[in-house]
Amino acid sequence: MTNKKESFSWDLKEILAIFVALTIFGIPFYFMFLNSVKSRQEAGLMNLELPEKFLFIENYSQVIETNNFMVVRAFLNSSYITIVNILLLIIICSLGGYILARAGGKLMNGVSFFLLTGLMLPPALIPSIWLLNFLGIFPTRLGLIMIQAALNIPFTAMLYRGFAGTIPREMEEAAYIDGCNSVDMFVRIIFPLLLPVTATVTVLTGVNIFNDFVNPLYFLPGARNPTVQLTLYNFMGRYSASWNLLFANVVLVTIPPLILFIFCNKRIVAGITAGAVKG
Secondary structure (H helix, E strand, O other): OHHHHHHHHHHHHHHHHHHHHHHHHHHHHHHHHHHHHOOOHHOOOOOOOOOOOOHHHHHHHHHHHHHHHHHHHHHHHHHHHHHHHHHHHHHHHHHHHHHHOOOOOHHHHHHHHHHHHHOOOOOOOHHHHHHHHHOOOOOOHHHHHHHHHHHHHHHHHHHHHHHOOOOOOOOOOHHHHOOOOOHHHHHHHHHHHHHHHHHHHHHHHHHHHHHOOHHHHHHHOOOOOHHHHHHHHHHHHHHOHHHHHHHHHHHHHHHHHHHHHHHHHHHHHHHHHHHHOOO
């Protein structure tokens, strides 16, 4: 009898959680999508009433075709910047996090403190622009990639460090006894065990970089290499009163990260919690 009550109580909690999540996240998305298929006058009213006529094809086609398909170019640019950043972070931070987890001493403690400082201190905008300009990579996609990577390295390296600390040292010792060198041991044994946290890094940093607005605004200005979030800024300037087109653009740039997050959220939780407690 007690088990049935506990099971029924747990089901109610799940239903309540789903209802709260739908209320918090579903209603705003429904509001955006509904206004994105309205006429300019109806969208300006900012309500949840159904439109007299659904203008899905007309509004979304206009958004995609504006400024010589700027939204399409922005998707390509944002995807390129995101993918390159993810690869850089995985390669650099998996190696760095593993070394921080295995090596001891004052030097490694100093490196860990340096990384934690990078998490706490805000980025310096003007010196960063000056440095990129001195290197000749401002404003370019390479400069933005370097900035994004530098901002995400501290958090990503600490994630890898926490997860690598759960891997038994006996596995490495057995690999050395079998004749593996350091590179083969990391590539064939350690890195496959880091796949849960790698999936977490891929989703978290991917969504964060793809949705970033501030850094592209400062480090990649201009319409030559737009990113998806800057298209919102451009549409707001061009269509200051055309809320239907702005909402259509918001829906377009929201869908890819939303799909990625929905299908990979279990991997995010697994990657973060697995490195939280050493077994």
